[in-house]
Amino acid sequence: MYLKKISLVNFKNIESQSFDFQEKINCFVGDNGVGKTNVLDAIYYLSFAKSYFNPVAKQNIRHGEGFFMVEGDYSINERAEKIVCSLKLGQKKVLKRNGKSYDKFSEHIGKLPLVIISPADRDLVTEGSETRRKFIDGVISQQNKSYLKNLIDYNKVLSQRNALLKYFAANRTYDALNLSVYNEQLTDYGTQIYIARKSFLADFIPIFNKKYQIVSGDKEQVNLEYKSQLHDFSLTDLLHNSLEKDKVLQYTSSGIHKDDLSFEIGEYPIKKFGSQGQQKSYLIALKLAQFEFIKQQSSVVPILLLDDIFDKLDEKRVSQIVDLVNNDDFGQIFITDTHSERTENIVKQSNKPYQIFKL
Numbered sequence: 456m457y458l459k460k461i462s463l464v465n466f467k468n469i470e471s472q473s474f475d476f477q478e479k480i481n482c483f484v485g486d487n488g489v490g491k492t493n494v495l496d497a498i499y500y501l502s503f504a505k506s507y508f509n510p511v512a513k514q515n516i517r518h519g520e521g522f523f524m525v526e527g528d529y530s531i532n533e534r535a536e537k538i539v540c541s542l543k544l545g546q547k548k549v550l551k552r553n554g555k556s557y558d559k560f561s562e563h564i565g566k567l568p569l570v571i572i573s574p575a576d577r578d579l580v581t582e583g584s585e586t587r588r589k590f591i592d593g594v595i596s597q598q599n600k601s602y603l604k605n606l607i608d609y610n611k612v613l614s615q616r617n618a619l620l621k622y623f624a625a626n627r628t629y630d631a632l633n634l635s636v637y638n639e640q641l642t643d644y645g646t647q648i649y650i651a652r653k654s655f656l657a658d659f660i661p662i663f664n665k666k667y668q669i670v671s672g673d674k675e676q677v678n679l680e681y682k683s684q685l686h687d688f689s690l691t692d693l694l695h696n697s698l699e700k701d702k703v704l705q706y707t708s709s710g711i712h713k714d715d716l717s718f719e720i721g722e723y724p725i726k727k728f729g730s731q732g733q734q735k736s737y738l739i740a741l742k743l744a745q746f747e748f749i750k751q752q753s754s755v756v757p758i759l760l761l762d763d764i765f766d767k768l769d770e771k772r773v774s775q776i777v778d779l780v781n782n783d784d785f786g787q788i789f790i791t792d793t794h795s796e797r798t799e800n801i802v803k804q805s806n807k808p809y810q811i812f813k814l
Contacts, residue, residue: 456567456755457787458498460528465517466500467493480788480802480809484795489814491791495571495760498789501527501538502569502758504550504560512542529567531755538567561607565597568749568757572742572764579741580726580734584715591716594745595655598752602651609644609711612637617706624705642690645711649685652714655748656681662747667740670775677737678719684709735768743779756786763791765801773801 462473468490474481483491492508496515499507506515516523524541539551550557557563578586596603616637623629660679667677684693693709694701700708718725718737725737749757765773779785792798795813802809 456529456531456758458501458527458529458758461494461497461501462526463494463497463524465520465523466497466525467515467517467523469493469497470517474812476787476789477808477810478787479807480790480805482790482792482798482802482809482811483814484792484798484811485814487793491814492573492762494814495573495762495789495791497525498527498758498760499569499571500525500540502567504540504548504557504563507571507573508575512548513544516542516544531567561600561603564603565600565753568597568753568755569760570742570746570749570757571760571762572739573760573762574764574766575762576738576742577734579738580718580729584713587716588712588714590741590745591652591655591714594659594748595651597749599651602648605644605647605651609641609648612640612644613707613710613712616641620701620707621705623702629702638691638694641694641707641710645690646685648711649683649690649714652683652711653681659744659748663740663744666743666747666779667737669779670736670740670743671733672775675720675733677725677740678717678722679741680717680719682715682717683711684713685711732768735764739764739776747784750784756784759785759788761788761790763793765792765794765797 457478458476460473460475463469464471468488474494483494485491496506496508500515505512509515522541522543524539526537526539529536529538537551537553540548542548548560550560550563552563552566579590592602592606596606616634619630619634619637656679660681663679664677667675688696690710694707697707697709720729720733720737725734729737746757746759764776768776790798790802795811799811802811
């Protein structure tokens with residue numbers, strides 16, 4: 456699979472522009488603020504019908520305009536595919552595949568597998584557990600439709616249970632039967648999600664460890680651990696045991712929505728004890744493991760977006776990444792960088808066809 460052409464109208468800071476791409480490596484170089492990352496985000500949009508960087512859809516419309524449109528022409532197993540995503544102010548977002556609109560965007564997830572590596576990934580280290588859960592969910596959902604459905608249903612029931620707890624508190628009442636309906640549904644969806652996450656991480660963690668050793672040049676030992684309350688208790692017991700606490704808090708304090716990933720270097724949290732270079736290597740290895748996992752599960756090779764990843768990495772780590780990319784396991788790659796000379800030197804080493812766009 457590869458993206459042959461993309462056309463953008465009123466997307467972020469881009470008024471109207473089209474790009475024809477190489478099948479292997481495509482680079483965008485230029486100063487900060489010229490729109491390099493925005494082109495990558497538009498490619499991301501075609502796979503996920505949303506921005507990687509800004510979840511508020513209307514804020515992706517160019518300032519002063521009333522709509523945006525992103526259109527991509529793909530070749531998938533030698534078959535032409537056209538994807539169009541557009542949004543008009545005051546209307547719902549529209550996603551079309553070969554002229555036909557999707558009823559649910561979730562039906563599109565996984566059709567165009569893609570992995571992005573970006574400085575924004577640092578949120579995985581610095582932010583709370585929700586960011587890391589979204590990472591797990593994003594990887595699994597690209598290949599597992601029932602997981603995505605269970606996740607959507609779980610979150611819907613969770614909101615309903617939380618609303619009921621607020622109602623109890625506001626009206627000084629309690630209805631055990633009504634609450635038990637939500638508990639049963641949460642247990643059903645949540646247990647299936649937990650099993651899927653546990654299975655995924657059993658496969659994913661060895662891939663991650665291998666990628667980190669390559670990226671770091673076998674310098675440090677790292678650890679990635681799945682944290683879940685369901686390791687020790689069933690969701691039924693957790694909901695029962697936390698009932699009084701939930702009534703006071705007016706929200707559900709136990710469940711798979713509290714799961715987390717622990718990132719460690721040596722035996723210590725990488726957030727506190729890892730250098731900037733080590734943290735960046737960790738995140739790159741995490742995303743390269745995501746790429747490898749999706750590739751193993753999918754019939755097509757994912758597109759790889761590398762947004763400004765060579766910054767803050769020493770020369771040896773950069774060359775390790777280039778060696779990885781030089782492997783034929785990769786398909787189409789998009790790179791952004793502020794240094795055109797550095798980019799050209801890096802992609803020349805890959806011995807693959809490449810194209811450089813100067814913005």
